[in-house]
Amino acid sequence: MANKTIRAAVLGASGYTGADLIRLAALHPAIKLTALIAKGHAGQSLAQVFPHLASLDLPALVTADQVDWSAVDVAFGGLPHGTAHTEIAQLPERIRVIDMSADFRLRDPSLYAEWYGGEHSAPALLEDAVYGLTDHYRDAIKSARIVACPGCYPTAVLLALLPLAKAKLIALDDIIIDAKSGVSGAGRTVKQNLLFSEAGEGLSPYGIGNHRHVPEIEQELGLAAGAPVRINFTPHLAPMSRGELCTIYVRLAGKTTAADLRQALTGAYADAAFVHVVVEGAIPATQHVRGSNYCHIGVFADRIEGRAIVVSTIDNLVKGSAGQALQNFNVMYGFDETLSLEQLPLFP
Template sequence: MASKPPIRAAVLGASGYTGADLIRLAARHPNIAITALIAKGHAGQALAQVFPHLVSLDLPDLVTSDEVDWNKIDVAFCGLPHGTAHTEIRKLPERVKVIDMSADFRLRDSGTYSEWYGGAHSAPELLKGAIYGLTEHYRDEIKTARLVACPGCYPTAVLLALLPLLKTKLIAGEDLIIDAKSGVSGAGRTLKQNILFSEAGEGLSPYGIGNHRHVPEIEQELSLAAGATVTVNFTPHLAPMSRGELCTSYVRLAGKADAAALRKALNEAYAASPFVRVVEEGVIPATQHVRGSNYCHIGVFADRLPGRAIVVSAIDNLVKGSAGQALQNFNLMHGLDETTALEQLPLFP
């Protein structure tokens, strides 16, 4: 039997951190042929000039979007900045499947998008049909989607931990406090003063206090799970590390639920999910235990305060929080085993 031809992929935003990790993972995918690398500011350069660690890959030079023959592309991975992605994606032929790693198609309401991202959405007709790409909770919808909007890194870690608990009504939808920490790669590759080595190193600082852009995304999905409006107290912090994300969620228990019931519900929810691990009682999730992998580790702990529990989740923000999840969704969209090209174990130490 003749083998199927490879699926021809383009990477928009190939010069960013998420683009680089997508290329690193997809280059070893048996069903993908990376045929176009798009990076407007680096057009004309070889990939190795931008990312020397990828020098061993035999891939085309970086180009602008206008230089791509989109009739020869089957799927586009989009790692463009927020506010740019929707203007570029709307130009693509309808036959091209799109897996977007920006925030431009995550929010289901264009008004909410405008409120939090400071501008009108230029492709509301596509927004209506976009599928939220949290793989473990939208598998069936992702399989038949044309456009998948991969969740943000913080929402991925938070939602994987809390969605099953709200769906089973084991926790209350009120009084949710989320303390989150991320490596500096989450801020992107653009030069910013707060992510300079001497500014971010040897320190820990909160940012986006009370108004981080991932809040409406988190609340949107939690509210759908709860069947009622959910609001969260969410504060992210910049940690002095390149990659990794840790979210500690403080929850109020519902009814007679306890930490053991929460752990049981999470185990049942993810029994068939290869990349989500509910750690054993007493084991504490840590970013160094998932670094470089597509895994999410979740731990549940009883709080000393009566009626409360603490849920901790850890991911690699560039893999499960972005490029890895994008590739996992690609696999579902093309009828492949969702673990394909994502089997690598975490890097430790």
């Protein structure tokens, strides 16, 4: 693959995830962005939609029916939930797909209908989809036709908990997740609660008791543990543009200690380029990973005997979306996972 050029299209190129994907992929030596698709902005240049990308020499935005799909090898999907499965189902079968929506994450189509309020229009494609949490599904991702990138919250949560659930170090019926994300996690569509005057200088929970990422987290934890898992998950909107932090409260299994959790996580990610278990006593923070593809995880003993606290933080648009999509691309095409993702976090 060293000298190969892979021609890529971006579906939903006018959204935040699409923009970050373009920003990262534009510097990838093997990617040629041949089509930028955004129905509502068709005919506009990339500079008109995203002035920060004005220096890139890329084609104007178009609709899907204007694309010469014979000149596309892989499609990155940045479409809203509920529309991605319809658009992706219409693509030629030879095109590989790396989707950043929720439409191919749930393995059971009935769960999709229950949590996303509508039937899945392409249930047969779910059989071809691989869950795209790179650090745990590399082998399956390599040969996948469709890779369903995890949601931002599930990425942060699962990176912290999958090794612990698999090793049965925590109780599977007593997991409490307090999650916070920047407003970009809600997308670029104008919404009243995302206005600066309403979201700024405040903190508010949403999706209490029934957030759509719950079944995705329970699905993957259950597969790792080999038993059903139930979680309490409450997300919060934080007054920042990007970033995500999850504080996870767990009950330890048997005589397990917080030190055992730390050891399990350190071992699981010993060779991971982007997942770092921070040194004991250090506290993960969103500003330590901002703009990067890194995930920082910390483990702390609770003052309540038999319990521990695990903290995980990512940039929701990079490791939580576009960065992980590009990491999956690298795995699929045999490149080093870090290619075009080497940038360090922005600080301050």
